[in-house]
Amino acid sequence: MFESAELGHHIDKDVYKTEAPRLRAELLDIQYEVLAQKAFPVVILVSGVDGSGKGETINLLYSWMDPRHISTLAFAEPSDEERERPYMWRYWRALPPKGKIGIFAGSWYSQPISERISGEMGRAELAERLEEINRFEAMLVNEGALVLKFWFHLSREAQKKRLKLLASNPQTAWRVSKKIYARQKTYQQLQTTASHVLRVTNTAKAPWIIVEGTDDAYRSLTVGRVIRDAMQRRLSQPVAPVPVAPPVHHAVDKRSVLGELDLSQSLGKKEYERLLARYQARLAELLRAPRFTSRYSLVLVFEGSDAAGKGGSIRRLAAAMDARHYQIVPIAAPTEEERAQPYLWRFWRHVPRTGRVTIFDRSWYGRVLVERVEGYCREEDWLRAYAEINDFEDQLEDDGALVVKFWLQISADEQLRRFKEREQTDFKRFKITAEDWRNRDKWDDYLTAACDMIDRTSTDIAPWTLVEANDKNFARIKVLRTVCERIEAALADAEDSNK
Structure with a gap:
């Protein structure tokens, strides 16, 4: 599943300097059009391996578009209040309204993947959670939302090189924590689990976009174009209604559960x-x-x-x-x-x-x-x-x-x-x-x-x-x-x- 994201994709700096300003202007224009119409929200999920440019991409989108109409939600371990409610509660509360863009840094996928790697979640429980997520995303799309899911990938060697580069720079060294180094040991487990999760949840309504994170310019242009094209397409082609449930039918003798109630019952x-x-x-x-x-x-x-x-x-x-x-x-x-x-x-x-x-x-x-x-x-x-x-x-x-x-x-x-x-x-x-x-x-x-x-x-x-x-x-x-x-x-x- 990740083969195409390990080819060493690269964009020349001169090409990037030419393409980026135009793409930035187009994204800003279409963001304002989405805001003006208020016909649908844009939900962007940013997931992937450590060091693949997730944070840099979010910062880039903030600089390319109007940040007043974007919200970023970063989900860590659930709080005590969140643990006392259903798993999806905190994600429902964070959904952006129509016309706005919501970026989820970590999402409803993060905890299932993490718990599956650690062994806290079994295969059956993971399968049930993924079915629940598919139904949730289908509901969002049926309600009009544009759901874009990005997985940023690095090969094991590319990740090591990337983390070493970040750690060597005083301005970026803070991004490489002990926890990230510890997670390097479970790299293969992450790839196995993520491959399964992405395959099961790669639906027609909410497909995954896998992006190689080695080259900053390639990653930035890829994400920017995908978001631009998806928003343009959604504005020009609203979601067509489709039948999603059997039609209603009624008993030919006209008897019903409410019609058969004994309403004469009383109490002194x-x-x-x-x-x-x-x-x-x-x-x-x-x-x-x-x-x-x-x-x-x-x-x-x-x-x-x-x-x-x-x-x-x-x-x-x-x-x-x-x-x-x-x-x-x-x-x-x-x-x-x-x-x-x-x-x-x-x-x-x-x-x-x-x-x-x-x-x-x-x-x-x-x-x-x-x-x-x-x-x-x-x-x-x-x-x-x-x-x-x-x-x-x-x-x-x-x-x-x-x-x-x-x-x-x-x-x-x-x-x-x-x-x-x-x-x-x-x-x-x-x-x-x-x-x-x-x-x-x-x-x-x-x-x-x-x-x-x-x-x-x-x-x-x-x-x-x-x-x-x-x-x-x-x-x-x-x-x-x-x-x-x-x-x-x-x-x-x-x-x-x-x-």
């Missing part, structure tokens, strides 16, 4: 109060358990019909929690900042750390509900979202988050009664808007979308709990009981695994 006031006190106390105890606080986090997702009682259920849950350890995130229309990022970005921001709780009042399922029904996104976008959402929740679960999802369902008649009650009650008027009435006119469309969502995203790791919510007392207790049972099951599994 005395029994409700008794069970409320019981489950709130139980939940408070579970969230303080050392096995929970040291190993798990809790992600609660609330979706449902308008006026189905999501807020009331959330308040009963929050009453049992320490206010310092939970966050309620109400989801409305995305802000301008959020629209400039992939749609899952604003949810990754709120992923809780170990021992904490995040409650989403509405969630990432808006892509396959309101955005689908109202036509706020293309059909191919919400169709592929099912798989992307399942992958997102799988990553949360892998890192110890317990994802508990609720759909609260009421009848159309009960919704109408609650709407009218809200209009007539002073302290509830804020809960009813013209949009609620407009959404009610699309009751059947939202019901169809919700049933499709449940069918495609109720997985073994993050199943949907369907809550019959015509009776608020019944719904609130079912929600509390479900959360308690989910935490108890996880703690029991943890205890069994420790035996």
